[in-house]
Amino acid sequence: MGHLITLATSLNQWALDFEGNLERILASIAIAKERGATLRVGPELEIPGYGCLDHFLEGDTVLHSWEVLAKILDSEEAQGIVCDVGMPVVHKNVIYNCRIIIHNRQILLIRPKMWLANDGNYRELRYFTPWTKHRQWEDHYLPRIIQQVTGQIKVTFGDAVISTQDTCIGVELCEELFTPASPHILMGLDGVEIFTNSSGSHHELRKLYTRVELIKEATLKLGGIYLYANQQGCDGDRLYYDGCAMIAVNGRIVAQGSQFSLNDVEVVSATVDIEDVRAHRAKSSRSMQAASAERYHRVEVPFALTSGEFSVVREEDMFGLLSGSRPFEVRYHKPEEEIALGPACWLWDYLRRSGTQGYFVPLSGGIDSCATAVIVYSMSRLVAEAARRGDKQEFTGRIFHTCYMGTENSSADTRKRAKGLAGAIGSYHVDLNMDSVVTAVRTLFTFVTNKTPQFTGSGAENLALQNIQARLRMVLAYMFAQLLPWVRGKEGGLLVLGSANVDESLRGYLTKYDCSSADINPIGGISKTDLKKFIAYAEDSFELPILGSFLNAVPTAELQPITKDYVQSDEADMGMTYDELSVFGRLRKVEKSGPYSMFTKLVREWGSILSPEQIAGKVKFFFTQHARNRHKMTTLTPAYHAESYSPDDNRFDLRPFLYPSHFPWQYKKIDEKVARLQASASPKV
Known part of the structure; x- marks a missing residue:
């Protein structure tokens, strides 16, 4: 009976940072060897x-x-351990997404990905071609820089497995776990006992549970050891890869890494007994299926992963040896915790890799800019705790700058809340009135046209005067972001953070190129509903009682004059509530509903509280406003992706931005359905 220490890694890799990526890979291999591991799997x-x-x-x-790869092969770290590493490989002039299995300066197998992720945020078919020759392999001729290290001219390339003296290893890549006919099933029936999965899976609120359940299911019926490695951190775009490397044995998670971390390298290990897999598979029905399974080509190697003898094992790696006597519980963060951690880690990666001095946020006194500021504070907390020294507020004051840009339409309450929040989190805060700037622009327009727009005039005048304020805030934000470090005797500039939530973007309730236009936006993929829950969580967890006042405040843009009879309200301006927007967004994007199918679904969901005519009005109003404002979504600030119904036009939500915004065919069909429903509900005389 032999014991095997297996492991998976989470690495904070950066696109095109070949030197840094190499250092992190070698560091993970070194940690694995220190723990006595014989197999290392990377993202x-x-x-x-x-x-x-x-x-x-x-x-x-x-x-x-x-x-x-040549440097990894030739390194001392990579000797005496099997390493599964990932890179693109051109085979016969075709680019494949590949895993390369190496051991002692030899390439054992190049395994190309067979099922590619090509929806949502992923466009793998744009770059790579899937390997469609299942259970087939070919010779791949190595480049000379590799031949000089390995002495090999060619190696096995294709859908094959590694056969050691004591077990069999198969490779599954990310999306292949999520497909209905996953490769691990046929590999397992052909005797593969260890499955590696190297992933680039991004964070989305409430998504981790699905991934964990699929990993558990992969070996629950089949039996086996499943090693899941994932990227962790921001590698240069809107996504945050949320780590959570895992090891599962016979349907049970035995080790789990962190989901959110500031660490560049994290190694998760566990000690398991191969005999547990063989015992789990000793079932008659499984044996009957396995006896008729198609054969995989085996790359046979003259070494074993196990020592064949018992050895001293770290206590924290002993889960697999305890046969369930110490149950392991998977850690799931609540959505509000995910908001506190994910965007914060994403911001930290941006800050340290961009080389800027810090962040700048225009604080409006509302909950959106408040949430953005608290996320930056959460980042400061994580950094200070990771450093195990220093003061969170002192660090925040060095890297975080906020500003309240008031006008005659601003209230004393929002100014007070903005100042109170800045003081509570320790940001370097500036408070200003920008009426003179607004007046100057208004005066210029009057000088040129001999016309003076008024809030009490036409709708066009009112909207233009609101937009002047919003766009001037963006201009001032960038000026202060560039010069505040200079004011404080420092060099460099600041990144401007946006604070438009996903629901406002979906509705188009923002001024194009206003203060929603920024360098990056940590809350652009988060709903208003979730942001409120996050602020309530942070009020207690971060000991910020000031946040209670933001939760109770009515959301308002404060771009129109306040009177005794009127205070501008976001939901009144939008013509719908934030909760309704979340429902519209999910039906439109996640459930792929057009106007008519959205109406029919909402009749079932809302029919007990609203009439078909009312529901039809809401659906038509949403689609008309969404269509009219689609052009705004092409210029949205790059935002942290956190929500499955994000309207981000960059890659996630690819749709035209010039629409027949009254949808005549679709709306006519809705009206006909409303008439039939009303007729059927009318009492018969």
């Missing part, structure tokens, strides 16, 4: 970074990946 495309996008089409990216 998907870890050598160049997962998020290279169109750089994958450049020959340089492939060349530099081979150069890094």
